[in-house]
Amino acid sequence: MQHNEVIRSMKTVTLTLTNPSELLLEGQSITPDNFAGKKAAEIATLDVWEGKQKGPLGKYFTVAGDGGATAADTRIILRGDCTRVKRIGQQMTAGEIIIEGNADMYIGGWMKGGKIHVKGNVDSFCGIGMEGGELIVDGNAKHHVGASPRGEWRGMKGGLIRVAGSVGNDTATFINGGTIIIGGDADIHVSTHGEGGTVVIKGDARGRVGGQMVKGDIYVYGTIENPLPGFKMVGEVEQEVDGETALFAHYIGDLGERHPISRGKTVYANLYTRI
Amino acid sequence: MSELLIKNGFVFDPLQGIKGDRMDIGIKDGKIVETSALENPKTIDAAGMTVMAGGVDIHSHVVGPKVNIGRLFRPEDKLFKSPHKSPTCSRMEMGSSVPSTFKTGYDYARMGYVFVNEAAMPPLHSPHVHEEIRDTPIIDNAAMPVFGNNWFTLEYLKNNEIENNAAYTAWLLRATRGFGIKVVNPGGSEAWGWGLNCVHIHDPVPYFDITPARIIKGLIETNEHLGLPHSMHLHCNNLGNPGNYTDTLESLRLAEGYTPKNNFGREQVMHVTHLQFHAYGGDSWGNVESRSKDIMDYVNAHDNITVDMGQVTLDETTTMTADGPFEHHLRALNNLKWANVDVELETAAGVVPYIYSPKVKVCTIQWAVGLELALFSKDLMRTFVTTDHPNAGPFTRYPQVITWLMSRAARDETMKTFKWLDRTIESTSIDSIDRELTLYEIAQMTRAGPAKALGISNIYGGLAPGMDADVAVYPLNPEDMPSDPAAIEKAFARCAWLVKDGVVTVKDGEIVAEPAKRTIWVDVKVPDNAQVQRDIYEHFLRHYSVKLDNYSLFEEHLHNPRVIEVNAAQ
Numbered sequence: 001m002q003h004n005e006v007i008r009s010m011k012t013v014t015l016t017l018t019n020p021s022e023l024l025l026e027g028q029s030i031t032p033d034n035f036a037g038k039k040a041a042e043i044a045t046l047d048v049w050e051g052k053q054k055g056p057l058g059k060y061f062t063v064a065g066d067g068g069a070t071a072a073d074t075r076i077i078l079r080g081d082c083t084r085v086k087r088i089g090q091q092m093t094a095g096e097i098i099i100e101g102n103a104d105m106y107i108g109g110w111m112k113g114g115k116i117h118v119k120g121n122v123d124s125f126c127g128i129g130m131e132g133g134e135l136i137v138d139g140n141a142k143h144h145v146g147a148s149p150r151g152e153w154r155g156m157k158g159g160l161i162r163v164a165g166s167v168g169n170d171t172a173t174f175i176n177g178g179t180i181i182i183g184g185d186a187d188i189h190v191s192t193h194g195e196g197g198t199v200v201i202k203g204d205a206r207g208r209v210g211g212q213m214v215k216g217d218i219y220v221y222g223t224i225e226n227p228l229p230g231f232k233m234v235g236e237v238e239q240e241v242d243g244e245t246a247l248f249a250h251y252i253g254d255l256g257e258r259h260p261i262s263r264g265k266t267v268y269a270n271l272y273t274r275i
Numbered sequence: 276m277s278e279l280l281i282k283n284g285f286v287f288d289p290l291q292g293i294k295g296d297r298m299d300i301g302i303k304d305g306k307i308v309e310t311s312a313l314e315n316p317k318t319i320d321a322a323g324m325t326v327m328a329g330g331v332d333i334h335s336h337v338v339g340p341k342v343n344i345g346r347l348f349r350p351e352d353k354l355f356k357s358p359h360k361s362p363t364c365s366r367m368e369m370g371s372s373v374p375s376t377f378k379t380g381y382d383y384a385r386m387g388y389v390f391v392n393e394a395a396m397p398p399l400h401s402p403h404v405h406e407e408i409r410d411t412p413i414i415d416n417a418a419m420p421v422f423g424n425n426w427f428t429l430e431y432l433k434n435n436e437i438e439n440n441a442a443y444t445a446w447l448l449r450a451t452r453g454f455g456i457k458v459v460n461p462g463g464s465e466a467w468g469w470g471l472n473c474v475h476i477h478d479p480v481p482y483f484d485i486t487p488a489r490i491i492k493g494l495i496e497t498n499e500h501l502g503l504p505h506s507m508h509l510h511c512n513n514l515g516n517p518g519n520y521t522d523t524l525e526s527l528r529l530a531e532g533y534t535p536k537n538n539f540g541r542e543q544v545m546h547v548t549h550l551q552f553h554a555y556g557g558d559s560w561g562n563v564e565s566r567s568k569d570i571m572d573y574v575n576a577h578d579n580i581t582v583d584m585g586q587v588t589l590d591e592t593t594t595m596t597a598d599g600p601f602e603h604h605l606r607a608l609n610n611l612k613w614a615n616v617d618v619e620l621e622t623a624a625g626v627v628p629y630i631y632s633p634k635v636k637v638c639t640i641q642w643a644v645g646l647e648l649a650l651f652s653k654d655l656m657r658t659f660v661t662t663d664h665p666n667a668g669p670f671t672r673y674p675q676v677i678t679w680l681m682s683r684a685a686r687d688e689t690m691k692t693f694k695w696l697d698r699t700i701e702s703t704s705i706d707s708i709d710r711e712l713t714l715y716e717i718a719q720m721t722r723a724g725p726a727k728a729l730g731i732s733n734i735y736g737g738l739a740p741g742m743d744a745d746v747a748v749y750p751l752n753p754e755d756m757p758s759d760p761a762a763i764e765k766a767f768a769r770c771a772w773l774v775k776d777g778v779v780t781v782k783d784g785e786i787v788a789e790p791a792k793r794t795i796w797v798d799v800k801v802p803d804n805a806q807v808q809r810d811i812y813e814h815f816l817r818h819y820s821v822k823l824d825n826y827s828l829f830e831e832h833l834h835n836p837r838v839i840e841v842n843a844a845q
Contacts, residue, residue: 151350153611153628258610 010075010096011068013043015061017080023051024104025060028087032074032095032114035067043067071095071114078103086123089116092133105142108135109149111159124168127161130178140165140184146199148174156180156197172199175216181242191218194269200241213254213269221246221274230254231271239272248272278303278313279774281746284321285753287715288328289656289723290737294715295753300326302744305777309740319772319779323752327718329389329745329775331736333725334508334548334583335664336595337379338393338407338416340400341624344614345373345593345665349628352593363785366412372592372628372665380412381786382671387747387770390726390735390795393418394508394548394663395459395597397618398425399821401451402832408794409834413780417729417795419508420451421597423458423490424465426483426620426818427810432493433485440493441500441843442804446811450827452796452836455505455729456498459597460512461490464623472600474513476525487512491529495544501799501843504539504730506581508546514601515552520566523553527573530580538841539730542578546728549585549663550574551645557702560637565703567647575653581728583659586645586676587638588668589689591630596666599623620818631668636695636702641667643703649680650710655719656727674767677721678760680712685760714753731795731839748772794834799841 013035026049035043043066044058057063061080068074072094079100082088086104089097094114099107102120110129118126121139127146141163147170148155155174166184173189175197185203192208194216201219207226210218219241231253238247252268259266279302286298301310336342346352349372356371361381368378383391396404396418408416422428422444431440444456462480463473469481476488491509498507511526513519530545547553554570557563574580594605599615602625606613614626631638645667652658660677664670678685686705693699700706712720726736734743751757751766769784778790815823 149351149354151348151352152354 009068010073012065012075012077013040013067014064014077014079015057016064017060017078017082017085018062019060020081021050021060021084025050025085026087027085028090029057030076030078030088030097031090031092032067032071032076032097033092035076036071036074036095037069038067040064040066068095089114092116102139108133111135121165127156127159127180129156130159130161131157132159134159135161137161137163137165141167143168143170143187144173145171145182146175146178146180147172153193155194166203172197175199185222191216191269194218210253210269210271212257214257214259215267215269217270217272219248219272219274224273228254230256236275237272247275249275277777278316279319279744279777279779280310280313280316281319281321281326281748281772281774284324284326284748286326286738287718288738289715289719290328290727290732291739293738298326300738300746302746302774302777305744307738307740307742307744319748319774321748321772323755324771325714325749325751325753325766326738327387327747327749328722328726328737328742329735329747329773330383330387331722331725331729331731332383332388332391332661332670333546333659333729334394334661335391335670336394336666337391337664337670338376338411338418339396339404341395341397341595341597341616341626342373343403343407344616344624344626345595346370346375348612348614348626349373349593361786363787365789372590372669374669374671376407376410377412380414380792384413384773384775384781384786385769385784386671386673386767387749387773387781388414389743389745389773389775390415390417390731392416392454392729395457396420396451396453397597397622397624398447398451398453399618399621399826401453401828405452405794405828405832405834411792412789413775413786413792415735415793415795415837417454418451419455419457419505420447420453421457421459421622422447422494423461424463424597424622427814428494429462429465429480429483429485429490432490433483435493437493437496437500439804439807439810440497442801442807443811444497445501445799445801445843446807448797448799452794452828452833454795454797455503455508456494457508457510458491458494459510459622460514460601461487461509463487463512464597464599467599467603467623468617474516475522476512476529488525488529491526495530495533499533499536499544501801502537502841503797503799504537504541504839504841505728506535506541506543506546508548510548510596510598511553513553514596514598515555515605517555517557517559517563520554520556520569523547523550523570524573527570527577527580530577533579535579537730540727540732541730543581543657543728544579546581546583548583549661549667550582550648551585551587551641551667552663554644554648563637563640563702565640565644565647565705567644568651568704571648571651574657575651578654578657581657581659581724582648583661583663583725584645584648584676585661585663585667587631587641588662588672588675589631589633589638589642590668590672591628592665592668593626594629594666595624595626597622597624599625601625602627605629619820620814633689633692634694636698639693639695639699640702642689643699643705646679646686647704647708649712649720650708655712655716656724658720659725659728660717660720671768673721674764677717677767678764680720681717681763682760683709683711685763688760714751744774744777746772746774791835793837795837795839797839797841800844802844
């Protein structure tokens with residue numbers, strides 16, 4: 001949104017994981033919102049949890065650079081192997097996080113704005129409950145990408161998740177809005193209970209795509225190994241997706257689910273498979 | 276044990292008719308005593324504050340299987356909504372609309388409550404209920420087993436065998452360590468086993484061929500035959516539907532001609548719960564309107580009935596009731612997740628999350644209906660504060676409900692947030708009511724009245740010498756009431772002091788001690804009844820999936836009991 005203008009004044013905080021935790025590290029304090037307005041030394045005192053023990057961020061990371069005046073003016077770069085650091089960027093509203101390698105679960109969970117760029121892989125639950133902003137993963141992601149948190153029926157509301165590689169199961173459960181673009185394949189369960197939003201799978205999908213889906217769109221470029229019987233083909237359409245135009249077979253569904261009526265017409269979820 | 280003197284507070288005790296007099300309250304060995312009986316008491320300075328007996332909640336769903344289903348299937352009710360562990364509490368607290376047992380106990384205590392009546396215990400699952408009672412700290416609990424869809428009850432009442440039904444009721448109260456007779460959608464939850472409902476009180480129950488009206492009357496007769504502390508406690512048929520006020524009035528009329536027979540000071544024969552859900556006019560959600568005036572005109576004129584509000588608090592919450600067909604109906608309205616359970620021979624239950632939004636006309640009308648019921652009441656010793664926790668809102672919102680009742684400005688403030696304000700005002704009377712309840716009336720609605728209706732006003736709900744030393748002190752000066760309604764809410768949310776059984780339990784709104792809690796149950800002696808013994812044996816042999824020997828609560832499930840004995844054998 002405000003990127004181009006703000007980037008010039010952004011200040012960068014570099015966290016380097018020099019003393020990895022023995023247990024998984026709960027890193028929800030690593031957000032531009034928490035770092036904004038703080039000097040490097042103050043940032044090093046922020047709480048992180050390792051199991052049931054609370055410790056300062058500086059126990060695990062060396063901190064270089066101060067936060068910007070606001071979250072939007074703050075960029076965080078994470079170096080070192082963060083494969084076992086969870087919840088980076090959780091609930092962030094603005095600013096930028098760059099993770100140079102891998103990261104653990106819940107990256108960008110409940111994020112409302114700003115941008116996260118992960119250059120490696122992430123574990124499960126990245127971008128869950130997302131409301132806005134951008135989450136870019138260059139590698140693969142595991143399960144529940146952009147899904148709703150457990151039990152919650154109000155899933156992803158907005159924003160963009162882009163995973164260059166493949167994803168595990170339960171992508172975009174209860175999606176309500178926003179866009180998820182998967183460069184590779186997706187395992188079972190895509191957009192289950194979806195009521196809006198768009199999911200693009202540029203590789204193959206294994207099955208249960210759009211189960212109990214009420215509204216919203218799914219694009220699958222490759223094949224669906226086990227398509228659901230609740231989707232019915234209604235024609236062929238040409239569509240522009242992620243900057244390129246292609247021909248798709250158009251299905252509506254899930255016919256086993258309730259569907260709202262808008263202006264006298266029943267609204268279905270759309271599933272497009274590339275021809 | 277230690278002595279305590281609560282000095283110089285403004286005391287409100289409707290059971291003794293004390294209306295804000297500056298008085299001292301003496302406490303010794305866990306009981307209220309005359310101050311002259313104290314020798315060397317510790318002193319609590321309550322100058323400039325409001326002193327009341329500990330609060331008594333007549334209807335709340337806090338323990339048992341359906342509450343736990345609510346906890347289990349709503350993890351989102353805990354996420355980002357659970358406070359960090361208080362350093363002064365022994366246990367973690369979790370959840371919002373369906374709090375953990377520990378949070379339930381702590382939050383009631385912080386509001387100055389000491390007694391909570393669990394509104395619906397499925398008899399078969401009474402061990403679960405009692406295990407959760409044990410795990411709910413501080414507050415004393417009772418639990419009412421449900422009778423309105425029980426096969427024994429339906430059979431006895433169909434044949435007009437009140438004496439047999441009374442013997443069975445006494446047996447079940449003992450088997451479940453229950454407190455009184457709860458009736459939920461009489462006949463309707465049994466009909467739900469056939470995928471049906473009893474919407475009106477003259478709809479026959481499938482197979483049993485008895486009407487809800489007959490069940491209600493029969494259970495009033497049973498209750499008075501036994502002389503239980505509490506009356507028959509009714510959740511009417513046709514809950515939550517437009518136009519249901521006529522069914523409610525018909526149900527209320529069933530109490531005509533009955534007088535209370537008991538030794539507990541109870542004056543009603545029927546308690547009608549969450550009346551808000553039963554006071555709607557219109558014939559569709561498009562034209563639903565308040566009929567609280569019609570209902571309260573009837574209640575005001577009939578003093579053998581007590582009611583509680585079931586106030587909608589405009590929150591996201593979790594509905595849960597033994598009214599199985601209603602929950603099915605609700606899930607079809609909001610398309611959210613639904614849990615449904617049959618309890619063999621006895622009852623059913625359902626659970627559905629629900630959002631009461633100030634942006635939805637029906638919700639804001641419901642909000643108005645609940646408040647109107649209390650504001651139209653001519654006798655607040657018979658009209659009690661509840662939210663039917665968690666059905667119309669969590670109990671933690673009682674301070675807000677009290678504030679709405681005490682302040683027209685607070686109501687106006689809330690109404691400003693309504694999307695359909697004009698339609699709400701058109702369909703209700705709330706905007707024409709200027710009444711603001713007094714602290715004395717609030718004390719009636721939140722402790723004295725419920726205690727009396729439950730038949731426990733010799734122990735709870737008042738401050739007379741000899742009663743349990745349960746005293747709440749609120750940081751509110753009746754001679755200098757705050758002009759900002761938010762200050763009233765804050766005072767009732769976090770009492771300055773709560774003394775429970777003579778132990779200082781809450782100080783400045785924080786839990787500082789967790790005194791032993793009790794389970795209150797009613798043990799009724801009835802003459803030996805071979806017929807009923809044989810019927811129980813037969814039903815367990817033929818119909819129950821458990822053996823009779825494994826059915827009754829084992830002693831180890833019962834936590835710190837306080838038995839109320841009733842002799843109906845003469």
